[in-house]
Amino acid sequence: MVTGGAGFIGSHLVEYLLKHGAKKVRVLDNFSTGLRNNLAGFSTYPAFELVEGDIRDSDTCKYAVADIQYVFHQAALGSVPRSVADPLTTNEVNVNGFLNVLIAARDNQVKRIIYAASSSTYGDSVELPKVEERIGRPLSPYAVTKYVNELYADVFAKTYGMELIGLRYFNVFGPRQNPEGAYAAVIPRFVESLLNHRTPVINGDGEYSRDFTYIENVIQMNIKAAFADSSAVINEIYNVAFGQQTSLNKLLSYLKKCLSDHDPSISEILVQYGPTRAGDIPHSLASIQKARQLLDYDPQYDIEEGLIETVKWYTKERRTTIEANLLKQA
Numbered sequence: 001m002v003t004g005g006a007g008f009i010g011s012h013l014v015e016y017l018l019k020h021g022a023k024k025v026r027v028l029d030n031f032s033t034g035l036r037n038n039l040a041g042f043s044t045y046p047a048f049e050l051v052e053g054d055i056r057d058s059d060t061c062k063y064a065v066a067d068i069q070y071v072f073h074q075a076a077l078g079s080v081p082r083s084v085a086d087p088l089t090t091n092e093v094n095v096n097g098f099l100n101v102l103i104a105a106r107d108n109q110v111k112r113i114i115y116a117a118s119s120s121t122y123g124d125s126v127e128l129p130k131v132e133e134r135i136g137r138p139l140s141p142y143a144v145t146k147y148v149n150e151l152y153a154d155v156f157a158k159t160y161g162m163e164l165i166g167l168r169y170f171n172v173f174g175p176r177q178n179p180e181g182a183y184a185a186v187i188p189r190f191v192e193s194l195l196n197h198r199t200p201v202i203n204g205d206g207e208y209s210r211d212f213t214y215i216e217n218v219i220q221m222n223i224k225a226a227f228a229d230s231s232a233v234i235n236e237i238y239n240v241a242f243g244q245q246t247s248l249n250k251l252l253s254y255l256k257k258c259l260s261d262h263d264p265s266i267s268e269i270l271v272q273y274g275p276t277r278a279g280d281i282p283h284s285l286a287s288i289q290k291a292r293q294l295l296d297y298d299p300q301y302d303i304e305e306g307l308i309e310t311v312k313w314y315t316k317e318r319r320t321t322i323e324a325n326l327l328k329q330a
Helices: 008-019 058-064 080-085 087-107 141-160 186-195 215-226 248-260 264-268 289-295 303-329
Strands: 025-029 048-052 070-073 112-118 164-169 201-203 236-240 272-274
Touching: 008 025, 008 215, 025 058, 048 058, 058 087, 070 087, 070 215, 080 087, 080 141, 087 112, 087 141, 112 141, 112 215, 141 164, 164 215, 186 248, 186 303, 201 248, 215 236, 215 289, 215 303, 236 289, 248 264, 248 303
Parallel strands: 025 048, 070 112, 112 164, 164 236, 201 272
Antiparallel strands: none
């Protein structure tokens, strides 16, 4: 089962599992942030099942997890700014919802849970690169909820003998990431602005840095976590990243270069700088040594290679939308 399977990361997981012969792939999603278009085409696979429901409802979780061996828990309310604006809903989804999934999995004797943790858990730690065993204090309600997930996973592993692996994602990007809305991630937001010849806005001076991680690296990690031997499993936490630090200014220059191949005028678009966002971590860079050693993790896409593939998808989607609108007008 993939909770949040209609979301960005979840839908890529569903696609991989279906294309590689999984006997059953059940999606649980309430479509509050996930998109039905992300599941388009999956219904042609006999193994695909969709349960439309909310992880905040315990009965829904129990129903959805029946006869399931592996749970990939991706459902969450992401975004630091969203959590600052609405900490209550963030907590209800990310903590109460996660607990419902854990209980349902325990009661149905699920073999293993691989759950989405977050690099935000490192909080105010200034150590670089980030090492799994050393974290700081959370800087946002979102970070608190993701750390609570790790604590609950630890308790359920020790108390009930469950197999759980938490994956601390570092700024995942790639095709299908939604550029719309106030809480869109930075890469799709920048791409959307540049394609529409709008001035992209960087929060702060642009020197905040991140370990941007292409989606294919994340899918590799999830699959390897699902089939890792027992020595790598018992409530272990792993960073999921490429291990490369990139500033927002550098990121935008990469994007302008990639997009200029499709529209040369994009190279001339200026940048606007705004105030720093509350709860943002200044710098983030992951150590992926633990994942390499215990899970044989071997990320194949650095940020530049990932951006090339991502831009191909967004420009293709844009052409498709323009053609569809022209047909409607005709």
